[in-house]
Amino acid sequence: VTPADTPGLATTGPVKVVGTGLLGASIGLALGAHGVAVQLEDASPAALALARDMGAGEPATADSAEPTLVVVATPPDVTADVVLRELRRHPGAVVTDVASVKRIVADEVAGRAGADGERYVGSHPMAGRERSGASAADADLFVGRPWVVVETSASHPAAVLAVRALAVDLGATPVRLGAEEHDDAVALVSHLPQLAASLVAARLVDAPEGALSLAGQGLRDVTRIAASDPMLWASILVGNAAPVARALRDVRADLDSLVVALERASEDGPLAPGAIGGLTAVVSAGNVGAARIPGKHGGAPRRYGFVTVLVPDEPGELGRLFSEVGEAGVNIEDLQLEHSAGARVGLARIAVVPAAVEVLEKALDERGWRVVAE
Amino acid sequence: VTPADTPGLATTGPVKVVGTGLLGASIGLALGAHGVAVQLEDASPAALALARDMGAGEPATADSAEPTLVVVATPPDVTADVVLRELRRHPGAVVTDVASVKRIVADEVAGRAGADGERYVGSHPMAGRERSGASAADADLFVGRPWVVVETSASHPAAVLAVRALAVDLGATPVRLGAEEHDDAVALVSHLPQLAASLVAARLVDAPEGALSLAGQGLRDVTRIAASDPMLWASILVGNAAPVARALRDVRADLDSLVVALERASEDGPLAPGAIGGLTAVVSAGNVGAARIPGKHGGAPRRYGFVTVLVPDEPGELGRLFSEVGEAGVNIEDLQLEHSAGARVGLARIAVVPAAVEVLEKALDERGWRVVAE
Numbered sequence: 001v002t003p004a005d006t007p008g009l010a011t012t013g014p015v016k017v018v019g020t021g022l023l024g025a026s027i028g029l030a031l032g033a034h035g036v037a038v039q040l041e042d043a044s045p046a047a048l049a050l051a052r053d054m055g056a057g058e059p060a061t062a063d064s065a066e067p068t069l070v071v072v073a074t075p076p077d078v079t080a081d082v083v084l085r086e087l088r089r090h091p092g093a094v095v096t097d098v099a100s101v102k103r104i105v106a107d108e109v110a111g112r113a114g115a116d117g118e119r120y121v122g123s124h125p126m127a128g129r130e131r132s133g134a135s136a137a138d139a140d141l142f143v144g145r146p147w148v149v150v151e152t153s154a155s156h157p158a159a160v161l162a163v164r165a166l167a168v169d170l171g172a173t174p175v176r177l178g179a180e181e182h183d184d185a186v187a188l189v190s191h192l193p194q195l196a197a198s199l200v201a202a203r204l205v206d207a208p209e210g211a212l213s214l215a216g217q218g219l220r221d222v223t224r225i226a227a228s229d230p231m232l233w234a235s236i237l238v239g240n241a242a243p244v245a246r247a248l249r250d251v252r253a254d255l256d257s258l259v260v261a262l263e264r265a266s267e268d269g270p271l272a273p274g275a276i277g278g279l280t281a282v283v284s285a286g287n288v289g290a291a292r293i294p295g296k297h298g299g300a301p302r303r304y305g306f307v308t309v310l311v312p313d314e315p316g317e318l319g320r321l322f323s324e325v326g327e328a329g330v331n332i333e334d335l336q337l338e339h340s341a342g343a344r345v346g347l348a349r350i351a352v353v354p355a356a357v358e359v360l361e362k363a364l365d366e367r368g369w370r371v372v373a374e
Numbered sequence: 375v376t377p378a379d380t381p382g383l384a385t386t387g388p389v390k391v392v393g394t395g396l397l398g399a400s401i402g403l404a405l406g407a408h409g410v411a412v413q414l415e416d417a418s419p420a421a422l423a424l425a426r427d428m429g430a431g432e433p434a435t436a437d438s439a440e441p442t443l444v445v446v447a448t449p450p451d452v453t454a455d456v457v458l459r460e461l462r463r464h465p466g467a468v469v470t471d472v473a474s475v476k477r478i479v480a481d482e483v484a485g486r487a488g489a490d491g492e493r494y495v496g497s498h499p500m501a502g503r504e505r506s507g508a509s510a511a512d513a514d515l516f517v518g519r520p521w522v523v524v525e526t527s528a529s530h531p532a533a534v535l536a537v538r539a540l541a542v543d544l545g546a547t548p549v550r551l552g553a554e555e556h557d558d559a560v561a562l563v564s565h566l567p568q569l570a571a572s573l574v575a576a577r578l579v580d581a582p583e584g585a586l587s588l589a590g591q592g593l594r595d596v597t598r599i600a601a602s603d604p605m606l607w608a609s610i611l612v613g614n615a616a617p618v619a620r621a622l623r624d625v626r627a628d629l630d631s632l633v634v635a636l637e638r639a640s641e642d643g644p645l646a647p648g649a650i651g652g653l654t655a656v657v658s659a660g661n662v663g664a665a666r667i668p669g670k671h672g673g674a675p676r677r678y679g680f681v682t683v684l685v686p687d688e689p690g691e692l693g694r695l696f697s698e699v700g701e702a703g704v705n706i707e708d709l710q711l712e713h714s715a716g717a718r719v720g721l722a723r724i725a726v727v728p729a730a731v732e733v734l735e736k737a738l739d740e741r742g743w744r745v746v747a748e
Contacts, residue, residue, distance in 0.1 A: 077644055104644075126588055140684060140746045144720070146588050177584055185585030188577055193596040195632060196574045198660030199625050203562055205663045210551055211559030214500055214520050215667050221595045222567040223667065226660035234653040241639035241649070248633050251573050252626065258569060259622050265615035270451055270478075275615070276608045283604035286572030289579045290600040293589050310514060318709075319700025326693025335692075335711050346518070372514045 010165035013037045016060055016067035016090070018082055020051035023098050023125065024073030025137035028056030030170045033139050039064050043074075051134040066090060069162055072097035076239040080108035087116040094159040096123045096166070100186065101239035102150045102179040110152055121163040122150035124182060125172055126190075132232065143171035150179050187243035194225055194233060195248065201226035217336070254282050304333050305357035308349045310370035311337075321348060321369065328363035330356045347372070384539035387411045390434055390441035390464070392456055394425035397472050397499065398447030399511035402430030404544045407513050413438050417448075425508040440464060443536055446471040450613040454482035461490040468533040470497050470540070474560065475613035476524045476553040484526055495537040496524035498556060499546055500564075506606065517545035524553050561617035568599055568607060569622065575600035591710070628656050678707050679731035682723045684744040685711075695722060695743065702737035704730045721746065 013036040017024045020042040028038040028051060038057025042048040048059055070086045072079055076099040083105065086095050099105055102122045109120050127145040147167035151160045167174040177185065201223040204212065237244055261278025270276075311317050318337075325332060334351035352360055361371050387410040391398045394416040402412040402425065412431030416422040422433055444460045446453055450473040457479065460469045473479055476496045483494050499521045521541035525534045541548040551559065575597040578586065611618055635652025644650075685691050692711075699706060708725035726734055735745050 126590060138746045140744060143684065145590075148588065175584070175587055181582065181584060185582070185588050188581050188585055189589045189593045192577060193574055193593045195656070196570045197592075197596055197664075198657045199628050199632075200567055200570045201661075201663035201667075202628055202656060202659035203566060203621055203624060203663065204666050205659055207562050207663075207666070208555065208559070210549070210555060211562055212666055212668055213549055214522065214559050215563045216500060216519075218571075218599045219563045219567045220667060221598050222571055223660070223664045224595050225592045226657075226664040228657065228661075230654040230657035230661065231650075233657050234650045235644075237636065237653050238639040238644035238646075238649050241636045241644070245633055245636035245640055247577055248629060248636065250577060252629055252633070254573050254576055255622060255626055255629065258573075259619055259626065262611065262615045262619035262622065265612040266619055270609075270612035270615070272612075275612050276605075279608040279611050280604040282569070282576060283572045283600075283602065283607050285576035285579055286597070286600035287575075287602075287604065289575035289577065289581075290571075290597045292578050292581070292586055293575075293594060293597065294586055310517065314705075316700045316705065318706045319696045322693045322696035323700065326690045326697065329690075331688070331690065332692045335709065337709055370514060372512050 009034050009036060009169040011036060011069065011162070011169045013069070014039055014065050014067045015166075016041065016064075016070045016086075016093070017057060018042070018070065018072045018086060019074035020047050020056060020134050021073060022128070022132045022134065022136050022141070024071065025051040025054055025056040025134035026127075026139065026141040027071055027073065027098075027166075027170065029054065029137050030139040030142070032057055034169075037065070039067060047134060051137070054134050054137050056134060056137060067093050069093060069166065070095045071166070072099075074099075076101050076104070076235060080105045080112075083109055083120060084112055084116075087113055087119060091116075093119065094162040095120050096163045098123055098125055099239070100124055100190075100236050102148075102182045104239055106150065106152050106179040110154065113154075117152065117154035118156040119159050120152065121155045121159045122152070122179065123163050123167065124148040124150070124186075125167070125170075127172070132229070140171065142167070145172050146175045147172035148175050148177050148182050150177060150182055152179070183240050184243045187240055187247045191237060191240060191244045192247045192251070194228060195237075195244075196251075197223050197226040198228075254285075258282055304351035305354040306349055306351055307357055307360045307364070308347055308372045309364060310372060311346050311348050318348065321364075324364065324367050324369075325350065325360065328360055330360045330363070383408050383410060383543040385410060385536070385543045386442065388413055388439050388441045389540075390415065390438075390444045390460070390467070391431060392416070392444065392446045392460060393448035394421050394430060394508050395447060396502070396506050396508065396510050396515075398445065399425040399428055399430040399508035400501075400513065400515040401445055401447065401472075401540075401544065403428065403511050404513040404516070406431055408543075411439070413441060421508060425511070428508050428511050430508060430511060441467050443467060443540065444469045445540070446473075448473075450475050450479070450609060454479045454486075457483055457494060458486055458490075461487055461493060465490075467493065468536040469494050470537045472497055472499055473613070474498055474564075474610050476522075476556045478613055480524060480526050480553040484528065487528075491526065491528035492530040493533050494526065495529045495533045496526070496553065497537050497541065498522040498524070498560075499541070499544075501546075506603070514545065516541070519546050520549045521546035522549050522551050522556050524551060524556055526553070557614050558617045561614055561621045565611060565614060565618045566621045566625070568602060569611075569618070570625075571597050571600040572602075628659075632656055678725035679728040680723055680725055681731055681734045681738070682721055682746045683738060684746060685720050685722050692722065695738075698738065698741050698743075699724065699734065702734055704734045704737070 016039040018041045039060035040057040041060045072082045079099040125147045164174045261275045264272040265275035336349040390413040392415045413434035414431040415434045446456045453473040501519045538548045635649045638646040639649035710723040
């Protein structure tokens with residue numbers, strides 16, 4: 001259910017949004033589309049005007065009605081201060097924030113809010129874009145994404161309910177986690193992969209051209225997120241420094257064991273004691289960890305079958321392929337496209353439910369596609 | 375040009391293939407499809423029979439005609455011995471191997487082949503599948519892939535030409551590299567990404583369920599290849615131990631600087647001296663490295679525009695989308711599908727030439743698709 005399909009929202013408003021960057025403006029847009037009154041505030045008058053012009057809401061004034069909910073969408077380094085200020089300013093409102101780190105905010109609010117702390121509930125919508133700012137805002141930004149709701153020991157149940165309702169109204173799936181659990185989780189599923197991608201990509205800075213011409217889909221997948229904004233990532237990482245440092249130290253221990261194994265093989269030959277064993281241990285652990293990542297439909301990864309097809313690199317060919325998959329009555333569950341430098345064909349690897357593999361192979365074969373072995 | 379489209383091959387044969395796993399059997403299939411006589415040999419009678427039954431060729435016998443080309447497709451730890459044996463057995467034949475490491479083979483052959491060494495040229499088709507063995511063999515396995523050709527200082531030009539011709543006949547793009555260049559290159563573009571994926575995925579083995587429910591596309595991309603076979607990878611890695619160890623030590627130096635920066639932020643707060651600077655340095659280097667990876671069409675990565683569309687998770691919807699992209703006259707250059715656990719919609723991020731972005735957005739909007747901001 002996307003916002004536009006929802007006749008009524010649980011969130012009635014007025015909602016005040018403090019900080020009108022990508023997240024704040026997107027929240028304003030989505031709520032405004034349903035007639036919820038949105039009041040905007042930002043330290044930068046230009047950013048505020050842009051969000052207003054995008055349709056995210058109206059600037060808050062002294063005459064604005066008291067908000068029932070305040071969403072703090074400022075950078076993480078000022079989030080706790082702004083939350084505390086808004087709790088004092090609006091004694092009848094629930095206050096939440098959407099910062100990507102939760103413990104530093106929760107600790108500060110718990111230490112300084114006093115009785116007001118019962119109206120604070122932290123949250124973190126797992127959504128973003130490669131572009132930032134209100135100009136990239138989108139009412140559908142949160143649709144289908146997890147939205148972590150972090151209640152403190154002081155949070156009132158009604159405040160928790162209001163923040164969960166906001167997540168649902170915006171099309172997201174609320175996920176309840178503690179602040180430390182959240183920060184440990186994003187260190188592993190978001191911050192560590194980001195740094196691993198950067199570490200691998202950084203090795204390519206001085207690589208010869210010839211080496212890069214051998215790049216395949218594996219390297220492309222591992223390094224895709226390495227193109228991210230360094231300053232943005234540095235701010236996120238310093239806000240979650242301890243859990244990320246812990247994850248990196250654990251990685252370093254495994255990395256050290258790989259280096260030891262490889263140095264043995266390098267000095268005493270491929271069959272040196274400990275070499276093969278040290279390498280398989282880490283790759284095997286990776287097998288186990290990767291198998292735990294939930295698939296598209298949540299829960300354990302579904303076992304899909306795969307049909308791989310050669311696609312000429314010409315206009316319309318991929319479109320024709322998918323149209324003919326549809327004609328065969330088969331739903332595409334997932335898809336990878338694979339290319340090599342200089343190739344005039346690509347490979348489309350189509351994931352389907354296992355029962356559909358043979359049906360699809362036959363249907364595509366009959367239509368003249370080159371189906372290749374998995 | 376794929377093998378099936380090619381009326382005549384430069385490779386005339388007979389070709390002898392020693393080692394009938396995935397690569398050997400695929401080479402046999404592709405050559406056999408064009409009437410080239412293929413002789414098969416394998417240490418395992420069962421593997422040999424399977425490759426024959428797959429149509430990869432006929433078992434070599436004492437009566438077989440002398441081959442003009444011998445392809446050694448055995449595991450890397452026995453490749454040099456087999457190459458040397460085949461050079462002696464077939465004094466008129468060019469001998470190549472397809473092992474994924476090249477220096478250890480080239481050194482051994484150079485040291486022991488004597489005058490026969492002029493008939494040896496190493497090679498490495500950059501192709502593989504998640505499944506191994508002749509049962510996964512495919513005549514189109516090499517189509518559109520780089521195929522590294524590694525001549526030694528002793529290699530005769532005619533032998534080099536024969537191996538390049540084999541690559542072209544099988545639809546691959548020959549890439550000329552020295553043995554050390556090759557091994558250094560695959561350490562960076564293939565072996566290091568594999569290990570990075572394993573290292574990140576290994577951190578998920580003990581992660582709480584709640585953490586995994588926050589996994590998004592970034593984690594999925596970084597860890598996709600972590601599902602690879604540990605024993606296969608250990609054999610590849612010990613055969614390229616020194617270059618991979620060197621790459622990992624360089625990664626460890628960057629990793630150490632990240633840990634130092636994060637520990638400063640953890641102890642003295644987010645704005646501790648050196649914290650932000652240490653983190654941005656590595657992420658920025660990753661930006662530079664990632665930008666060097668060639669795009670689909672080779673050369674520098676092309677700047678695509680992106681159109682992102684919400685796709686309901688229902689049969690036929692993705693097919694309908696691509697069919698309507700085709701109707702709009704727009705070619706899909708690349709594609710990412712993005713899902714979150716439990717979501718009832720996915721996001722399709724379609725890469726198109728920049729000039730087509732507005733056209734496509736408009737066309738999809740008119741057809742009722744929800745186009746979301748990039």
